[in-house]
Amino acid sequence: MMMLCASLGASHATRAPQRSRRTRGSGPSSLVMGRGAIARSADHPTRGPDARPAVVAPPPLRRLRVPCRAGLSVGGPTDGLPVSPAGSPPSSPRCSVETTDFLVLGSGIAGLSYALAVAEHGSVAVVTKAAADDGCTRYAQGGICAVLDPRDSVAAHVHDTMVAGAWLNCPEAVAAVCSEGPALVLGLARLGAEFTRAAVPAGRGRDGGPGGARAASASPIPPLHLTREGGHSARRVVHAADATGAEIERALLARARAHPAITFHEHRVGADLVLGELPGGGRACLGADTLDALTGRRTRFLALSTMLATGGAGQLYPVTTNPGVATGDGMAMAARAGAPLEGLEFVQFHPTALVAGEPAAADGRAFLISEAVRGEGGRLLNAAGERFMARYDAARMELAPRDVVARAIHAEMAAAGADHVLLDVRHLGRPAIEAHFPTIAARCAAMGLDMAAAPLPVAPAQHYMCGGVRAGLGGETALPGLWAAGEVASSGLHGANRLASNSLLEGLVFAARAVAPSAAHAARAAAGAAPALAELREEFLSAGRRARAAEAERAARDGPAVAAEADSAAERDAAATRRRLRALMWRCAGIVRREADMREGLEEVAALRAEADAGVAATARPGRAALELRNLAAVGEGVLRAALARRESRGGHYCVDFPEAEGAGPGAAAGERVPRGRPA
Numbered sequence: 001m002m003m004l005c006a007s008l009g010a011s012h013a014t015r016a017p018q019r020s021r022r023t024r025g026s027g028p029s030s031l032v033m034g035r036g037a038i039a040r041s042a043d044h045p046t047r048g049p050d051a052r053p054a055v056v057a058p059p060p061l062r063r064l065r066v067p068c069r070a071g072l073s074v075g076g077p078t079d080g081l082p083v084s085p086a087g088s089p090p091s092s093p094r095c096s097v098e099t100t101d102f103l104v105l106g107s108g109i110a111g112l113s114y115a116l117a118v119a120e121h122g123s124v125a126v127v128t129k130a131a132a133d134d135g136c137t138r139y140a141q142g143g144i145c146a147v148l149d150p151r152d153s154v155a156a157h158v159h160d161t162m163v164a165g166a167w168l169n170c171p172e173a174v175a176a177v178c179s180e181g182p183a184l185v186l187g188l189a190r191l192g193a194e195f196t197r198a199a200v201p202a203g204r205g206r207d208g209g210p211g212g213a214r215a216a217s218a219s220p221i222p223p224l225h226l227t228r229e230g231g232h233s234a235r236r237v238v239h240a241a242d243a244t245g246a247e248i249e250r251a252l253l254a255r256a257r258a259h260p261a262i263t264f265h266e267h268r269v270g271a272d273l274v275l276g277e278l279p280g281g282g283r284a285c286l287g288a289d290t291l292d293a294l295t296g297r298r299t300r301f302l303a304l305s306t307m308l309a310t311g312g313a314g315q316l317y318p319v320t321t322n323p324g325v326a327t328g329d330g331m332a333m334a335a336r337a338g339a340p341l342e343g344l345e346f347v348q349f350h351p352t353a354l355v356a357g358e359p360a361a362a363d364g365r366a367f368l369i370s371e372a373v374r375g376e377g378g379r380l381l382n383a384a385g386e387r388f389m390a391r392y393d394a395a396r397m398e399l400a401p402r403d404v405v406a407r408a409i410h411a412e413m414a415a416a417g418a419d420h421v422l423l424d425v426r427h428l429g430r431p432a433i434e435a436h437f438p439t440i441a442a443r444c445a446a447m448g449l450d451m452a453a454a455p456l457p458v459a460p461a462q463h464y465m466c467g468g469v470r471a472g473l474g475g476e477t478a479l480p481g482l483w484a485a486g487e488v489a490s491s492g493l494h495g496a497n498r499l500a501s502n503s504l505l506e507g508l509v510f511a512a513r514a515v516a517p518s519a520a521h522a523a524r525a526a527a528g529a530a531p532a533l534a535e536l537r538e539e540f541l542s543a544g545r546r547a548r549a550a551e552a553e554r555a556a557r558d559g560p561a562v563a564a565e566a567d568s569a570a571e572r573d574a575a576a577t578r579r580r581l582r583a584l585m586w587r588c589a590g591i592v593r594r595e596a597d598m599r600e601g602l603e604e605v606a607a608l609r610a611e612a613d614a615g616v617a618a619t620a621r622p623g624r625a626a627l628e629l630r631n632l633a634a635v636g637e638g639v640l641r642a643a644l645a646r647r648e649s650r651g652g653h654y655c656v657d658f659p660e661a662e663g664a665g666p667g668a669a670a671g672e673r674v675p676r677g678r679p680a
C-alpha cells in the first residue's frame with residue numbers, strides 16, 4: 001500500500017539493489033496504476049520479519065489508499081524540461097519533481113533512524129547533502145548514553161542532564177529521552193551496531209564486570225561496556241571503542257539502503273521548504289526544493305510529511321569539530337518557512353580539540369579528543385605543568401561540564417598567551433590507551449604525536465548547537481507537516497548546555513517519537529493533498545522553464561563562458577564572505593562574550609545576511625556556496641540576537657558583562673523551556 005505515488009528514475013537516487021531490479025522496466029504507466037514503492041514491495045523477499053528495522057517499530061498505522069494521480073507521478077526521464085532545449089546551453093541542468101509519502105532531509109542518526117521506522121508507513125525519500133554517511137554522526141567518538149547498569153538510574157541521568165543544562169531543560173523532554181533511550185540503544189545493537197562489550201570475568205556468566213551493562217544480559221545482546229564522561233554521575237556511555245558514531249552510521253545506513261521503501265538521493269542540498277495549503281488544515285509543509293550539488297539540477301520533493309534532520313551549524317565558526325555539511329541549513333530553512341528557532345545563544349564549545357601539527361581539513365574541521373579521554377582519567381595541564389582545573393572546579397576537575405572546562409582552558413590560554421593547553425594520559429599506560437582510544441591514538445600517531453609518551457596539545461572548538469528549530473515532544477514544529485529531530489532541533493533536552501553523549505541519544509529518541517504523529521499527519525493530509533501538490537508541481541516546473549529561458553538569454557547575450565564565469569565568481573564571493581562571517585562569530589559570539597562585541601557583531605552579521613539574501617535572490621540558480629552562506633548568516637544573526645537578549649550567563653552562553661546566572665538552580669528555573677531566541 002502507499003499514500004502517494006513514489007516517482008521513478010531519479011538521477012543520483014540509490015535504492016536497495018533488490019528493489020532496483022524489481023522496478024526495472026516499470027515506468028510512469030505503472031505509477032498511474034498506483035503501483036508505488038510500498039505496493040511494489042509488498043511481496044518483496046527482504047520484507048519478512050527479519051528485514052524489519054529493529055530501532056523503532058511502532059504498530060503500523062492505518063494504511064492509506066489514495067488514488068494516484070498521473071499528474072503527481074513525475075520524476076525521471078519524462079518530467080520537467082527536455083534535457084537540452086533549443087537555445088539553452090547544453091550544460092544547463094533541467095528541473096524535476098519527485099513525490100514521496102515521507103521526505104527526510106539528512107542522513108545522520110536522526111534522519112536514518114526515522115526513515116527506517118517511518119518506512120513501515122509509506123515511501124520514504126532520504127535527501128542528503130553529500131555522501132550519505134557525511135555528517136556529525138559519523139564523527140562522534142565517545143558514545144551514546146543509556147542507563148543500563150543496575151547501579152545507575154534514570155533519575156540520575158535526568159539529574160545530570162538538568163545540571164549540565166543549567167536547569168533550563170524541558171523536564172518532559174529530559175524524562176522522555178532518559179527513560180526511552182536505553183531500549184532504543186539496545187535496538188541499535190540488535191540492528192547490527194557492534195558496540196564494545198564488557199569484559200566478562202571467568203565465572204561471572206553474562207553479567208559483565210564493573211561498568212558492564214547487566215540490563216542487557218537478559219537479551220541476546222552481550223553485556224556492553226559502559227564508559228564515563230564529564231558531567232555523568234555514573235558509567236552510562238555505550239560506545240564502539242572511540243568511533244561510536246561511525247559504527248552507528250554504518251549499521252543504520254546498511255539497513256536503510258537495504259529497505260525497499262527507502263530511496264536515497266545523495267549530494268542533494270535542501271534549499272527551501274515547500275509550503276502549500278491543505279483543505280481545512282491551512283498552510284503546511286509539503287516537501288522541499290533541492291539542488292543537486294554535482295549537476296546543478298533542481299528537484300522539488302513533494303511529500304505529505306517532512307522530517308528535518310540536517311544537523312547543526314558548526315561551520316559558523318572557524319574552529320569547529322563539525323564537518324563541512326554542518327551549515328545550519330535546516331534551521332534557516334525552517335525559520336524562513338515560519339517555524340521559530342530557540343536557544344541559539346547556547347553554543348557548545350568542546351574543550352579539547354587537537355591543535356598542534358594537525359593539517360587543516362578542507363572543511364576546517366578540527367580533530368576532537370573525546371570527552372571519554374578525560375572520563376578515563378586524562379588530566380589537563382597548563383603551560384607551567386599545573387593541573388589547573390582544581391582552581392575552577394575542584395570537585396569535578398576535568399569532568400566538570402563542558403562549558404566550565406572550555407572557559408577554564410580559554411582563561412589559561414589567555415593568561416599564558418598560548419594557543420593550547422595539554423591533555424595528559426600517559427599515566428593510563430600504552431595498552432589501555434590503545435585499547436580504549438585506537439582511533440584517536442592512530443590519528444595522533446599519523447601526525448607524529450604519541451599520546452602514550454607525551455601530553456597532547458588541545459584547545460576548545462565549536463562543537464554543538466544546543467538550540468535549533470523549536471520542536472515538541474513528538475518532534476513537531478510550529479509548521480504543520482514539518483518535524484525536526486537531532487541537532488537541528490531544540491527539543492528542550494539540553495537546556496543551556498548539552499551533557500556529553502546525550503545528542504546521539506536525542507536524535508534517536510525524537511526520531512522515534514516523531515514516527516506516529518508524522519504518519520498520522522500524512523494519513524490525514526493524503527486525502528486532500530492532491531490539488532495542492534499538483535499546483536506546487538506546476539509552479540516549480542514553470543519557474544524552472546523561466547529560469548532556463550533567462551539563462552539561455554544571458555548565455556546568448558554574454559556568451560556561455562562569461563555566464564559560467566559569473567556563476568563561479570558568485571560562488572567564490574560567497575566563500576570569501578563565509579570566512580568573514582566565521583571570524584566575526586568567533587570574535588563576537590565565542591566562548592567568552594562581551595556585550596559591546598556582540599552589538600558590533602550583530603550589525604556586521606546582519607549586513608552580511610542581507611548581502612547573502614540578495615545574492616541568492618539575484619541568481620536564478622544559486623549554487624551551494626551561496627545557499628549555505630545565506631543559511632549560515634541567518635543562523636549567525638540568530639545566535640547574536642539571542643545572546644544579546646540573554647542578560648545573564650548560563651551554560652553555553654557566557655557574557656562577561658552579566659557573569660552570573662539569574663536564579664540558577666533547580667527551584668528557580670526548572671520547568672521553563674529555553675526562552676525563544678528571535679527567529680533567524
Ligand SMILES: Cc1cc2nc3c(=O)[nH]c(=O)nc-3n(C[C@H](O)[C@H](O)[C@H](O)COP(=O)(O)OP(=O)(O)OC[C@H]3O[C@@H](n4cnc5c(N)ncnc54)[C@H](O)[C@@H]3O)c2cc1C
Nearest residue numbers: 106107108110129135136137142143270311486487501504
Ligand atoms: C567530532 C564529533 C564528536 C561527537 N561525539 C559525540 C558523542 O560521542 N556522543 C554524542 O552523543 N554526540 C557526539 N557528537 C554530536 C553528535 O555527533 C551530533 O549531534 C549528532 O550526530 C547529530 O546527528 P543528526 O542526525 O542530527 O545530524 P548529522 O549526523 O550531522 O547529520 C546531518 C545530515 O543532514 C545532511 N544535511 C545538512 N544540510 C542539508 C541540506 N541542506 N539538505 C540535505 N541534507 C542536509 C548532512 O549531509 C547529514 O547527512 C559529536 C559531534 C562531533 C562533530
